[in-house]
Amino acid sequence: MPLRLWFPWIRSTRWLFSVRTGIVLLILVGIASAAGTLVLQRPQTEPEKLSAAYSAETLRWLDRLALTDVFHSWWFAALLLLLSVNLVLTSIERFPVAWSYVRRPYRRPERHFLSSLPLQREIPIPSADAGLHAAENAFRQMGFRPRRVEGKESVSLFAERNRFSRLAAYVVHASLLLIFGGALVDAIWGYRGYLALTENEQASQIELREGARKSLPFTIRCDAAGQENYPDGTPRRWWSRLAVLEGNREVLRKEIAVNDPLVYGGLRFFQSGYGSTGEVAAVELRTTLKSNPTQTKNIVLRLGETLPLDNSHSVTLAAFYPDFYINGTQVGTRSNQPNNPAIQLQVQTASASGPLATSKAWLFPNYSALADPDGSAYTFEFRDLRMGYFTGLQVSYEPGQWAVWAGIILMGIGLAAAFYFVHVRVWAVPVADGRGRLVLWVGASASKNRSEFEDRFARLVTEIERKLSRKAEARMAWFREVSPAKTRTEGMVGAEAGEKVRA
Amino acid sequence: MARAMAQSRIESRAEQLHPGTGRWLLVLVGVGVAFLLFTAFLAAVKSGVLFTEENLLYAALIFYGGAAVLYIGFGVTGAERDGRFATAATAIAFLLTTLAAGHRWYTAGHPPFSSIYEMLLSFVWTLAALTLIVEWRYRVRMIGTITLPLATLSVLLMQLMPAAVRPLVPALQSTWLHIHVSLAMLAYAACALSFGLAMMFLIQDRVRTETFLAATSGLLTAIYAGIATRFDPSGGLRVVAWDPANRQEIFFAEKTPLLVVIPSVGWLMFLVLAAALVPLGLYAWAIWNREEKALTWANRSFFVSTLLQAAALGIFVLRAGEGAYTSPQTEGLFATNLAASPFLLTGLVSGLFASLLYLLLLWRRPNLERMLPSAETLDRLTYKTISIAFPLLTLMIAAGAYWANRTWGSYWSWDPKETWALITWMVYAGYLHMRITRGWRGRRAAYFAILGFAIVLFTFFGVTYLLPGLHAYA
Numbered sequence: 001m002p003l004r005l006w007f008p009w010i011r012s013t014r015w016l017f018s019v020r021t022g023i024v025l026l027i028l029v030g031i032a033s034a035a036g037t038l039v040l041q042r043p044q045t046e047p048e049k050l051s052a053a054y055s056a057e058t059l060r061w062l063d064r065l066a067l068t069d070v071f072h073s074w075w076f077a078a079l080l081l082l083l084s085v086n087l088v089l090t091s092i093e094r095f096p097v098a099w100s101y102v103r104r105p106y107r108r109p110e111r112h113f114l115s116s117l118p119l120q121r122e123i124p125i126p127s128a129d130a131g132l133h134a135a136e137n138a139f140r141q142m143g144f145r146p147r148r149v150e151g152k153e154s155v156s157l158f159a160e161r162n163r164f165s166r167l168a169a170y171v172v173h174a175s176l177l178l179i180f181g182g183a184l185v186d187a188i189w190g191y192r193g194y195l196a197l198t199e200n201e202q203a204s205q206i207e208l209r210e211g212a213r214k215s216l217p218f219t220i221r222c223d224a225a226g227q228e229n230y231p232d233g234t235p236r237r238w239w240s241r242l243a244v245l246e247g248n249r250e251v252l253r254k255e256i257a258v259n260d261p262l263v264y265g266g267l268r269f270f271q272s273g274y275g276s277t278g279e280v281a282a283v284e285l286r287t288t289l290k291s292n293p294t295q296t297k298n299i300v301l302r303l304g305e306t307l308p309l310d311n312s313h314s315v316t317l318a319a320f321y322p323d324f325y326i327n328g329t330q331v332g333t334r335s336n337q338p339n340n341p342a343i344q345l346q347v348q349t350a351s352a353s354g355p356l357a358t359s360k361a362w363l364f365p366n367y368s369a370l371a372d373p374d375g376s377a378y379t380f381e382f383r384d385l386r387m388g389y390f391t392g393l394q395v396s397y398e399p400g401q402w403a404v405w406a407g408i409i410l411m412g413i414g415l416a417a418a419f420y421f422v423h424v425r426v427w428a429v430p431v432a433d434g435r436g437r438l439v440l441w442v443g444a445s446a447s448k449n450r451s452e453f454e455d456r457f458a459r460l461v462t463e464i465e466r467k468l469s470r471k472a473e474a475r476m477a478w479f480r481e482v483s484p485a486k487t488r489t490e491g492m493v494g495a496e497a498g499e500k501v502r503a
Numbered sequence: 504m505a506r507a508m509a510q511s512r513i514e515s516r517a518e519q520l521h522p523g524t525g526r527w528l529l530v531l532v533g534v535g536v537a538f539l540l541f542t543a544f545l546a547a548v549k550s551g552v553l554f555t556e557e558n559l560l561y562a563a564l565i566f567y568g569g570a571a572v573l574y575i576g577f578g579v580t581g582a583e584r585d586g587r588f589a590t591a592a593t594a595i596a597f598l599l600t601t602l603a604a605g606h607r608w609y610t611a612g613h614p615p616f617s618s619i620y621e622m623l624l625s626f627v628w629t630l631a632a633l634t635l636i637v638e639w640r641y642r643v644r645m646i647g648t649i650t651l652p653l654a655t656l657s658v659l660l661m662q663l664m665p666a667a668v669r670p671l672v673p674a675l676q677s678t679w680l681h682i683h684v685s686l687a688m689l690a691y692a693a694c695a696l697s698f699g700l701a702m703m704f705l706i707q708d709r710v711r712t713e714t715f716l717a718a719t720s721g722l723l724t725a726i727y728a729g730i731a732t733r734f735d736p737s738g739g740l741r742v743v744a745w746d747p748a749n750r751q752e753i754f755f756a757e758k759t760p761l762l763v764v765i766p767s768v769g770w771l772m773f774l775v776l777a778a779a780l781v782p783l784g785l786y787a788w789a790i791w792n793r794e795e796k797a798l799t800w801a802n803r804s805f806f807v808s809t810l811l812q813a814a815a816l817g818i819f820v821l822r823a824g825e826g827a828y829t830s831p832q833t834e835g836l837f838a839t840n841l842a843a844s845p846f847l848l849t850g851l852v853s854g855l856f857a858s859l860l861y862l863l864l865l866w867r868r869p870n871l872e873r874m875l876p877s878a879e880t881l882d883r884l885t886y887k888t889i890s891i892a893f894p895l896l897t898l899m900i901a902a903g904a905y906w907a908n909r910t911w912g913s914y915w916s917w918d919p920k921e922t923w924a925l926i927t928w929m930v931y932a933g934y935l936h937m938r939i940t941r942g943w944r945g946r947r948a949a950y951f952a953i954l955g956f957a958i959v960l961f962t963f964f965g966v967t968y969l970l971p972g973l974h975a976y977a
Contacts, residue, residue, distance in 0.1 A: 019936055019937075019940045019941060020941070022936065023933050023936060023937065026929050026932065026933050027929075027933070029929065030926045030929045030930065033917075033922045033923075033925060033926055034922070034923075034926060036917060036922060037919040037922045037923065037966070041917075071917040094940075169939075183915065192912060192913060258910060259909050259910050260909075261909070261912065268912055270910065270911065270912045272911065394911060394912045395912070396912035396913055398908075398912075398913070398914075401908065401914060404904075404914060405905075408901040408904070408905075411897060411901075412894070412897070412898060412901070415893070415894040415897055416894065419890040419891075419893070419894060448939070451879070451883060452883075
């Protein structure tokens with residue numbers, strides 16, 4: 001009994017049960033999605049761009065209708081919900097019929113079925129057994145596995161294939177619900193964020209897409225990061241060596257690359273970018289004592305770091321510009337790339353009597369590798385310089401994704417079953433035809449591709465007829481050999497059998 | 504009764520049209536193909552390298568073009584010989600495309616799926632393969648009349664695009680990308696096939712020729728109205744400037760290409776737009792007043808508009824290829840190129856193809872009807888191709904989602920391409936539901952299949968150029 005008669009209140013919501021409503025909802029979701037790609041969306045667009053593209057009045061209306069953020073609007077969610085409800089209800093209403101095909105295969109056709117099945121033929125047979133035997137062979141030859149079904153009056157044949165494909169549509173619908181469910185879980189409990197780490201930096205907070213910050217239940221540290229290039233200079237690979245810390249204990253270490261994330265505690269860290277911070281990580285210098293040029297030493301300086309050279313001298317990396325320019329009195333950097341580095345050193349000299357004497361000097365490695373600060377006991381030669389790099393990590397937490405993948409696999413199976421497997425049934429029943437002759441009624445039905453199945457059915461019928469006639473020929477030959485006079489009785493066998501059935 | 508009379512009238516007309524031998528067409532196409540191949544060969548010998556991807560593709564283009572002409576000619580003459588040679592030309596072109604794709608795969612080290620150029624290559628390959636399969640397996644020879652012009656157009660577009668093998672950016676280095684894109688190409692080619700079959704169904708289903716006239720004129724009006732938005736007040740046509748040395752568009756500012764004005768071509772486009780509107784108006788007049796004579800005039804004016812379109816295409820190709828033009832944005836003279844206006848060119852060429860196909864229908868409908876399979880077969884084949892395309896679309900979206908999840912940490916982000924792929928999927932899902940549960944057959948189903956392909960085209964081209972998002976590089 002259809003569900004809608006069970007609950008009177010459902011009558012008023014009857015429209016929800018129809019496939020037509022489902023199609024209308026599908027079209028509405030389509031239109032809404034299209035609108036979401038044609039109207040600029042707030043999450044992906046800067047506010048200035050939006051206000052440049054639309055007038056204030058238009059923008060107010062677009063916002064009011066949530067057209068500037070269709071995919072997070074309540075009405076889009078409502079559409080999807082209605083679609084899911086419709087999917088469930090239409091499936092429930094149609095499911096019992098499909099289930100009965102699977103649960104209770106119709107093995108023994110009754111009289112009304114014999115007369116109403118569209119695809120059927122009657123083949124005259126000499127005896128019920130000979131007919132069934134020929135049909136059995138023919139069925140097997142066509143790839144069926146026939147079963148004899150004992151009835152009250154007679155024995156009939158039944159065979160079927162791909163019964164499960166009747167349920168395929170429901171599998172697809174269930175998979176769609178699974179996907180929706182997973183996406184819903186992610187929409188409610190999942191989050192996505194961004195994290196930029198420089199080498200040796202650690203963090204336990206990420207920046208969410210909406211701009212808020214979120215604390216992680218653990219700490220993540222970047223040990224190293226890098227970029228590998230193609231010969232032409234375009235990036236080939238970005239990688240970062242990450243470590244996960246629980247408290248102070250290191251629990252996981254992994255080198256991640258694009259397409260190969262780190263997964264810990266349900267959170268995934270994806271390599272999404274890599275770049276120069278514009279800060280210098282370290283400058284390597286060689287110092288030479290002016291009074292004794294053989295006394296040299298290599299030192300490594302970080303920005304702002306002060307390093308003692310001897311008991312009375314120390315040096316500080318005071319300033320650094322990666323791509324230096326000077327415009328009048330203004331100095332600055334053009335880019336974050338070390339194209340024209342400028343290094344400012346400050347040398348402090350302590351003397352027993354007076355205050356600390358400081359002297360500053362600029363070092364431009366592109367022009368001269370040597371710096372000689374006034375009054376300094378040392379000269380500084382530029383050796384090498386390492387820029388600071390940051391690695392950009394996308395962080396995502398999607399607890400519902402497993403439902404989505406399961407749903408997709410289920411959908412693949414369902415679609416394959418729905419389109420590439422046809423539920424085919426064939427029956428063979430010996431009956432008396434309208435004129436009282438004994439015939440084999442052969443019928444068949446297919447759940448889809450009917451017109452193509454008609455050809456197969458025609459071949460099946462010819463096959464049965466051929467088997468019958470061959471048998472008859474063989475018998476004729478035998479009769480002729482044994483007693484030529486008896487051949488006349490051949491016609492009578494059928495007649496007798498016909499009598500029997502009628503009786 | 505009236506229908507039977509119409510039937511007999513068509514049959515008597517069919518008898519008058521003796522199927523020609525098609526010899527003249529064969530000779531013409533043969534000479535054309537041989538001439539083009541010879542000149543290309545000379546140029547290749549001069550440059551010293553014979554078997555490059557570019558040369559292979561150019562040879563493929565010649566054969567695709569020849570096959571397209573032969574297929575359309577086959578529709579006109581109905582000569583079996585034309586059809587056979589058309590198939591042979593398609594097979595050769597397919598072979599050349601395979602070699603070109605293989606060559607590219609070998610030199611690049613990855614399958615050709617990473618730029619729109621490479622994707623078109625895969626699309627053409629699949630389309631040609633499917634055409635040959637449908638011909639061989641289902642004996643629908645006429646399918647080439649629709650798919651081959653499409654293939655020719657795609658290869659023509661590829662000639663204009665930057666073809667250099669670019670190294671893959673990190674995000675694209677994934678097996679899932681290859682799976683995703685090959686599924687997409689298979690699905691789109693199957694959709695293109697279902698579109699062709701649905702069109703043929705409409706012909707066999709005795710949709711009135713005037714309806715096709717209205718649809719074609721409507722399409723042309725849309726195309727030329729789109730082109731007319733590039734009209735410059737001076738009467739010229741605004742196109743993007745092209746830097747021939749670097750083979751790329753010139754940009755005025757970030758994301759703002761530099762426009763140049765080709766003088767007086769704008770007026771020409773307006774003229775063609777007007778010419779496309781005339782048959783539409785006459786058709787409406789004929790329907791409104793039940794005036795048969797207006798239809799005759801509508802068809803005549805359509806013929807004129809086709810000639811004008813051919814002229815517009817020719818003049819545009821000539822003027823865009825040579826000469827330097829002024830720009831409204833800045834001073835100086837700049838060159839342009841067909842490659843700078845892929846949309847315009849696609850619009851012009853596809854409009855002309857659609858018009859030619861309509862004229863073919865108008866003049867040779869009985870012939871076509873005789874050669875096409877029955878309406879019922881076509882209806883069934885349309886359903887069949889869609890029932891192949893739909894699972895492929897599903898898997899394509901799934902593979903894309905999986906790839907996105909591995910690369911960006913999110914399986915769905917409502918990026919325009921994703922969204923439009925979903926819309927395509929929903930249209931075909933709607934088609935299948937209406938067909939299976941509500942028994943939609945015939946015309947309504949065919950219209951649905953045509954709508955589905957229109958959306959596929961928008962997803963493939965429109966979204967790439969108009970709504971860039973995460974898929975911007977592809």
